[in-house]
Amino acid sequence: MSESLEELTRRARACRICVERPTGRPLPHEPRPVLLPSSEARILIASQAPGRKVHLSGMPFTDASGDRLRNWLGVTREEFYDRKNFAIVPMGFCFPGQDARGADLPPRRECAPAWRAPLMAAMPQIELVLTIGMYAQAWHMGDTRRRSLTETVMNWREIFAAPSAPVVLPLPHPSWRNTGWLKKHPWFEMDLLPFLKTEIRSRLATQASK
Helix, strand or coil: CCCCHHHHHHHHHCCCHHHHCCCCCCCCCCCCCCCECCCCCCEEEECCCCCHHHHHHCCCCCCHHHHHHHHHHCCCHHHHCCCCCEEECCCCCCCCCECCCCCECCCCCCHHHHHHHHHHHCCCCCCEEEEECHHHHHHHHHHHCCCCHHHHHHCHHHHHHCCCCCEEEEECCCCHHHHHHHHHCCHHHHHHHHHHHHHHHHHHHHHHCC
């Protein structure tokens, strides 16, 4: 018998692989896996890894990045955290720490190999994956990913139209550190975001009617 999503989530939230069997240096603090899988939501937010504020709150996107992401999606906090609407499963479940410049480190390398495939298999109802950042794009997009994040996001129309299940839409990370990227690439807000908001609103309306 396959493991239920509830049991799989319980085990993932108790994971300590990054301190007990780390790849390289262990996590420099106590693990606190943060993820919100769902057996009902048709939309998966495949994000990068929790930041410091999320590590403290224990809820995904309870920071400025979350405010920006909700604005991109055109949803309220209540809609965002409704597990009938969205599953939120980052590539790394724990805050990975920061480098010498104060930037968040990449997601832990142990996390995705241990948990990604089982969690995706336990959520077969997912129809749309929003791949936020290059780590999520690398795992979920395969050969459709381009050489860089910018090139990948620029080709969002072709990627979204590709025959895949679930459908994938690439996004940059909503971090304040990407404000310069957003200013440099105005097509993101002019073209992609209106499409994204319309797509999300349509899918949420369809979900609500079921």
